[in-house]
Amino acid sequence: MSVSHLPAYEQVKTFVKAQITSGVWQAGDTVPSESALQQQFGVSRMTVNRAVKELAAEGLVTRLRGSGTVVAQWHRISSMLAVRDIHEEVIERGHTHSCRVLRLEVVVADSALVQALGVPLGAPVFHSRIVHLEDGVAIQLEDRHVNPAVAPDYLTVDFQTTTPTQYLFASAPLTEARYSIEAAQPSAAEAKSLGIGRTEPCLVITRCTVSGAHVASQARLVYPGMRYSLRGNFQL
Amino acid sequence: MSVSHLPAYEQVKTFVKAQITSGVWQAGDTVPSESALQQQFGVSRMTVNRAVKELAAEGLVTRLRGSGTVVAQWHRISSMLAVRDIHEEVIERGHTHSCRVLRLEVVVADSALVQALGVPLGAPVFHSRIVHLEDGVAIQLEDRHVNPAVAPDYLTVDFQTTTPTQYLFASAPLTEARYSIEAAQPSAAEAKSLGIGRTEPCLVITRCTVSGAHVASQARLVYPGMRYSLRGNFQL
DNA sequence: CAGTGGTCTAGACCACCGA
DNA sequence: CGGTGGTCTAGACCACTGG
Numbered sequence: 001m002s003v004s005h006l007p008a009y010e011q012v013k014t015f016v017k018a019q020i021t022s023g024v025w026q027a028g029d030t031v032p033s034e035s036a037l038q039q040q041f042g043v044s045r046m047t048v049n050r051a052v053k054e055l056a057a058e059g060l061v062t063r064l065r066g067s068g069t070v071v072a073q074w075h076r077i078s079s080m081l082a083v084r085d086i087h088e089e090v091i092e093r094g095h096t097h098s099c100r101v102l103r104l105e106v107v108v109a110d111s112a113l114v115q116a117l118g119v120p121l122g123a124p125v126f127h128s129r130i131v132h133l134e135d136g137v138a139i140q141l142e143d144r145h146v147n148p149a150v151a152p153d154y155l156t157v158d159f160q161t162t163t164p165t166q167y168l169f170a171s172a173p174l175t176e177a178r179y180s181i182e183a184a185q186p187s188a189a190e191a192k193s194l195g196i197g198r199t200e201p202c203l204v205i206t207r208c209t210v211s212g213a214h215v216a217s218q219a220r221l222v223y224p225g226m227r228y229s230l231r232g233n234f235q236l
Numbered sequence: 237m238s239v240s241h242l243p244a245y246e247q248v249k250t251f252v253k254a255q256i257t258s259g260v261w262q263a264g265d266t267v268p269s270e271s272a273l274q275q276q277f278g279v280s281r282m283t284v285n286r287a288v289k290e291l292a293a294e295g296l297v298t299r300l301r302g303s304g305t306v307v308a309q310w311h312r313i314s315s316m317l318a319v320r321d322i323h324e325e326v327i328e329r330g331h332t333h334s335c336r337v338l339r340l341e342v343v344v345a346d347s348a349l350v351q352a353l354g355v356p357l358g359a360p361v362f363h364s365r366i367v368h369l370e371d372g373v374a375i376q377l378e379d380r381h382v383n384p385a386v387a388p389d390y391l392t393v394d395f396q397t398t399t400p401t402q403y404l405f406a407s408a409p410l411t412e413a414r415y416s417i418e419a420a421q422p423s424a425a426e427a428k429s430l431g432i433g434r435t436e437p438c439l440v441i442t443r444c445t446v447s448g449a450h451v452a453s454q455a456r457l458v459y460p461g462m463r464y465s466l467r468g469n470f471q472l
Numbered sequence: 473c474a475g476t477g478g479t480c481t482a483g484a485c486c487a488c489c490g491a
Numbered sequence: 492c493g494g495t496g497g498t499c500t501a502g503a504c505c506a507c508t509g510g
Binding site: 243 | 497501506507508509
């Protein structure tokens with residue numbers, strides 16, 4: 001009922017989104033051309049063009065004139081904060097990335113994890129704690145709890161060569177994310193892992209990623225305040 | 237030369253932006269209807285529609301079907317961070333806003349201000365320092381330097397009834413903004429003004445706003461980490 | 473009611489890419 | 492070269508708003 005009353009371009013968008021979020025079309029895959037979608041939906045090309053153009057503006061796909069449309073490698077949050085790989089981020093700045101895996105284990109879900117991940121109390125949950133280094137200097141402590149339902153092989157991954165973000169992207173398409181940014185003091189353990197003082201202020205990003213019906217993981221990302229800042233620029 | 241080769245919809249967008257950033261059309265003013273712009277530029281309505289639709293997506297104007305298009309009250313940065321009034325923000329949460337003006341004075345530009353505002357060394361610059369309270373609790377320390385060229389009457393404003401953001405919006409249309417978000421310890425004076433401990437981490441937003449050819453002001457906004465966080469949500 | 477924006481069509485020309 | 496996306500037109504119908 002209600003679906004059929006949606007604008008045609010919204011129906012095209014919904015279809016493409018569904019293919020991406022369900023994993024049928026993976027990052028890097030090519031999206032059908034405008035003329036193909038036009039025939040599939042029986043609408044004019046302008047309508048298809050609008051749909052795909054808006055998806056490109058939202059960052060879900062990338063378009064190249066003369067070449068085609070492909071599923072984007074990563075997805076934006078509000079166009080400023082990106083759920084992206086710290087490895088790529090560091091490489092993009094022309095620096096080298098390395099990491100130390102501090103923990104990789106199974107823990108038992110306490111009430112906080114029940115809330116965050118939607119698993120039963122006492123259920124097994126994967127936990128990883130990794131320090132990411134940029135040119136040998138610690139810039140991020142990644143403390144992550146992963147829902148085994150979406151990434152059953154999480155504990156067997158070699159996180160020296162693959163980051164958790166990379167692995168989770170590949171195993172469970174991102175459909176939703178919630179985040180908060182705040183300033184906080186690191187815990188004693190966090191300060192030690194990052195090699196900073198206990199009172200040094202840190203930028204803390206807490207992020208829950210959702211894949212379909214499951215919460216895929218909850219991450220607490222701690223950045224030393226002296227070594228990291230979010231920057232932006234805006235022009236009318 | 238190059239201007240005439242721009243797409244028609246870009247030319248319409250540029251025209252509308254210019255009217256807004258130059259202050260000819262103020263916040264709340266109605267923008268000419270699509271049919272009016274269509275005749276003015278000699279293009280089809282779809283082209284005008286695209287131009288104005290994109291401006292609405294960017295947050296510059298607000299559209300109401302059946303009513304018309306009006307210039308938006310405030311402008312977004314990357315759709316997450318908004319250059320908006322803290323007064324409105326607090327009111328929107330259903331709380332009461334008040335403030336204490338700690339300083340309102342003329343200072344002499346040092347080298348940092350020369351860099352930031354683009355004024356000559358030793359030139360007079362307005363300076364205000366205001367603590368904003370939400371339900372009586374300090375949530376933001378606003379330390380601002382203002383270019384006298386864009387707001388000559390800045391020192392005579394009653395900041396108990398008008399916030400600096402409100403006044404600057406009205407006197408100098410925003411055309412550009414640069415910002416950074418980081419975690420830092422407050423200075424001794426900042427901690428005292430906010431009524432927090434010297435070692436409490438704070439979220440610090442530094443923002444430069446540009447109006448036309450001038451940098452209008454530079455603001456350092458300090459939020460106690462325990463009382464403020466930026467939150468967001470993102471769905472595919 | 474007349475005017476507004478929201479959507480849609482069936483064409484069209486162009487610049488660009490890869491083979 | 493054929494296929495791609497980028498842009499544009501001159502109409503059209505609709506839902507909504509205001510007087």
